[in-house]
Amino acid sequence: MDEIIVGKVYVLDDHIDTDQIIPAAHLVYSLSDPQEAQKYGQFALSGVPPEKAGLPGGKVPFVPPGETRSPFSVIIAGENFGCGSSREHAPFALQKAGVRVVIAASYARIFYRNAVDGGFLIPLESKEKIVPYFKTGDSVEVRIKENRLYRRADGAEFELKSPGDVLPIIQAGGLFAYARRSGLIKS
Amino acid sequence: MGMTITEKILARSAGKPRVNPGENVWLAVDVLMTHDVCGPPTFQIWKAEFGDQARIWDKNKVVIFPDHYVFTADPHARRNIRFLDEVAETYRLPHYYAAGSERYKGVCHIALAEEGFNVPGSVVIGTDSHTCSAGAFGLFATGVGNTDAAFILGTGKIWEKVPHSLKFRFEGEMPVYLTAKDLILKILGDLTTNGATYCAMEFAGSAISQLNIDERMTLTNMAIEAGAMSGIMAVDEITRQYLTARGVTEFEEFTSDPDASYRATFTYQVEELEPAVAKPSSPDRHAPVREVAGTEVTRCYLGSCTGGKLSDFVNAARILKGKKVKVPTFAVPATTTIARQLNTVQVDGQSVQEILLEAGCVVAPASCAACLGGPVDTVGRAVDDDVVISTTNRNFPGRMGSKKSQVYLASPLTVAAAAVSGKISDPRDWL
Ligand code: SF4
Numbered sequence: 001m002d003e004i005i006v007g008k009v010y011v012l013d014d015h016i017d018t019d020q021i022i023p024a025a026h027l028v029y030s031l032s033d034p035q036e037a038q039k040y041g042q043f044a045l046s047g048v049p050p051e052k053a054g055l056p057g058g059k060v061p062f063v064p065p066g067e068t069r070s071p072f073s074v075i076i077a078g079e080n081f082g083c084g085s086s087r088e089h090a091p092f093a094l095q096k097a098g099v100r101v102v103i104a105a106s107y108a109r110i111f112y113r114n115a116v117d118g119g120f121l122i123p124l125e126s127k128e129k130i131v132p133y134f135k136t137g138d139s140v141e142v143r144i145k146e147n148r149l150y151r152r153a154d155g156a157e158f159e160l161k162s163p164g165d166v167l168p169i170i171q172a173g174g175l176f177a178y179a180r181r182s183g184l185i186k187s
Numbered sequence: 188m189g190m191t192i193t194e195k196i197l198a199r200s201a202g203k204p205r206v207n208p209g210e211n212v213w214l215a216v217d218v219l220m221t222h223d224v225c226g227p228p229t230f231q232i233w234k235a236e237f238g239d240q241a242r243i244w245d246k247n248k249v250v251i252f253p254d255h256y257v258f259t260a261d262p263h264a265r266r267n268i269r270f271l272d273e274v275a276e277t278y279r280l281p282h283y284y285a286a287g288s289e290r291y292k293g294v295c296h297i298a299l300a301e302e303g304f305n306v307p308g309s310v311v312i313g314t315d316s317h318t319c320s321a322g323a324f325g326l327f328a329t330g331v332g333n334t335d336a337a338f339i340l341g342t343g344k345i346w347e348k349v350p351h352s353l354k355f356r357f358e359g360e361m362p363v364y365l366t367a368k369d370l371i372l373k374i375l376g377d378l379t380t381n382g383a384t385y386c387a388m389e390f391a392g393s394a395i396s397q398l399n400i401d402e403r404m405t406l407t408n409m410a411i412e413a414g415a416m417s418g419i420m421a422v423d424e425i426t427r428q429y430l431t432a433r434g435v436t437e438f439e440e441f442t443s444d445p446d447a448s449y450r451a452t453f454t455y456q457v458e459e460l461e462p463a464v465a466k467p468s469s470p471d472r473h474a475p476v477r478e479v480a481g482t483e484v485t486r487c488y489l490g491s492c493t494g495g496k497l498s499d500f501v502n503a504a505r506i507l508k509g510k511k512v513k514v515p516t517f518a519v520p521a522t523t524t525i526a527r528q529l530n531t532v533q534v535d536g537q538s539v540q541e542i543l544l545e546a547g548c549v550v551a552p553a554s555c556a557a558c559l560g561g562p563v564d565t566v567g568r569a570v571d572d573d574v575v576i577s578t579t580n581r582n583f584p585g586r587m588g589s590k591k592s593q594v595y596l597a598s599p600l601t602v603a604a605a606a607v608s609g610k611i612s613d614p615r616d617w618l
Contacts, residue, residue, distance in 0.1 A: 015380060015381075015469065017583045019559075019581075019583045019584065019585055019586050020583070020584065020585075023560070023585055023590075024559045024560045024561060024585075024586070025560055025561065025562060025563070027224050028256065028261055028263030028264050028266075028267065028562070029263060030263075030266075031228045031231065031333075032228070032231045032235070047584065047585050047590065049584055049590070079381055080380060080381035080384070080414065083380055083381065083414060084316065084581065084583060085315075085316050085559075086225070086313075086314060086315050086316040086318075086330040086331060086332055087224070087225070087332070088225070088228065088332035088333040088334060106381065106384065107384075108381070108384065108414055109384060109385050109414065109416055110316055110330055110331065110332060113331060113332060113335060114331075114332035114333075114334065114335075117332065117334045117335050117338070118332065118333070118334040165211055174334065175334055175335065175338055176236045176334070176338065179338070179342075184342070184344075185237075185341070185342060186240070
């Protein structure tokens with residue numbers, strides 16, 4: 001796991017559910033065929049209503065039309081990110097689009113588990129609601145060990161919550177890697 | 188300090204004398220359930236991670252129901268089903284309910300109950316967020332993703348954070364116009380969609396003990412809509428009868444201790460509640476039906492694990508009998524068993540199936556169908572700016588198909604009242 005992640009942010013509202021992250025009609029593509037799995041990147045966050053897509057102004061496509069990678073590798077969002085279905089396709093789609101870390105005020109349980117156990121991306125929680133302080137396109141630096149987020153333009157600093165006893169799984173890069181490392185399963 | 192029913196079940200599964208909320212424990216899984224959307228990636232991850240060592244920890248504990256995208260020509264969806272057919276054959280899985288076979292069942296959560304896999308006191312994990320439905324049988328049930336499921340497939344184990352419990356007491360005599368759907372929509376309105384995140388929702392009270400298993404599953408099914416990890420209620424005579432009829436006679440019954448600790452307790456008097464909807468586009472946008480009465484709808488939908496059970500169709504038939512629907516109305520039984528029961532169970536001397544057909548409903552084969560939109564050829568899927576009223580459990584933007592559509596969630600009674608009047612109507616005016 002990289003300790004420091006630098007990237008541009010894409011800002012979202014509260015309650016981004018899994019149908020917005022990856023609409024159900026797209027769940028049919030293979031997750032294991034590398035070529036076909038690109039489709040998940042292409043349609044990541046395609047269910048977000050346009051006026052909410054990339055706050056504060058909205059109408060910022062997360063992935064440029066026809067492409068499979070997003071220019072935004074950090075997502076900043078409000079409460080209850082990833083609510084809805086249990087589809088692991090959701091953190092997978094974000095990962096395929098190039099997201100490395102999500103910083104939300106809070107998460108739905110299954111999305112959080114999936115992100116961590118699958119090692120798709122790093123879900124972190126902000127101490128306060130930070131959505132109003134950011135606009136889509138801001139450059140940021142996330143320091144995982146220090147639980148801090150910096151806005152590069154002015155150096156403004158925001159505190160994150162520690163992932164607590166889930167950190168070892170995040171650091172290992174997922175549940176299987178963790179289980180091997182700790183001897184839970186034989187490699 | 189006493190323990191809640193959830194803590195007792197988790198302690199048993201973790202092999203500990205007691206567990207405390209917030210603590211991470213490794214659980215021994217009793218049933219792993221999956222379906223056609225998450226089954227294939229689960230098996231792929233399992234194979235990739237365990238490699239040559241890949242062994243299924245216990246074939247008798249793996250249950251697979253194709254149910255989501257069954258009646259579609261979509262090539263990717265067909266491929267998922269073929270994949271499961273092959274897996275079941277290769278590993279000789281005893282509990283596979285193949286699409287297109289005699290054994291085909293339909294919606295996993297209801298099928299799991301009907302086939303007797305919901306054993307009180309056990310731990311049921313499924314690759315579907317509504318796996319919490321099984322909690323209606325006094326067991327711990329929750330949904331997980333494919334990686335967690337693949338890990339279980341190889342090890343029989345899962346880590347979980349022991350949830351805090353919230354208690355919901357419903358007291359009084361259930362009025363004829365009220366259903367479990369109205370109760371859970373009320374809770375969601377009060378709690379919001381993240382009001383129970385990482386909690387267990389425990390249901391109790393004199394009104395709950397009057398509910399049949401179908402209705403109880405409507406409550407536990409939608410626990411996830413408040414972000415809960417699980418929903419649960421204790422076993423009683425109604426549960427025992429349901430289980431005995433399905434050959435399940437050996438199980439452990441747990442109950443919450445009187446001095447167990449709850450994060451909060453909510454008490455409702457059912458006579459004071461009224462028929463409700465969740466307005467577009469979130470299940471917590473609760474409103475009494477009379478507040479939105481008169482809203483014109485373009486489509487009505489009866490189906491899903493929440494609203495496609497036998498009792499749901501019986502309730503709808505109470506209003507539909509002898510009338511005609513004014514807007515396209517779809518009736519999709521959750522399982523093939525329910526589809527058969529519609530022909531035999533009667534309301535006022537006429538079979539439910541006949542009532543539905545005579546009213547002009549489209550009765551489709553058992554599956555998830557338009558509950559989650561699905562491929563474009565899915566029956567009942569919302570198109571363009573449809574205004575739908577539905578007995579399903581989610582109305583997030585685009586959930587039932589078109590992103591422009593608006594979906595109201597309601598009880599089967601309220602949906603039937605809308606079907607015969609073409610607009611949202613209070614079912615009390617139609618009973
Ligand atoms: S009926 Fe709907 S909610 Fe239930 S399992 Fe199927 S898609 Fe999910």
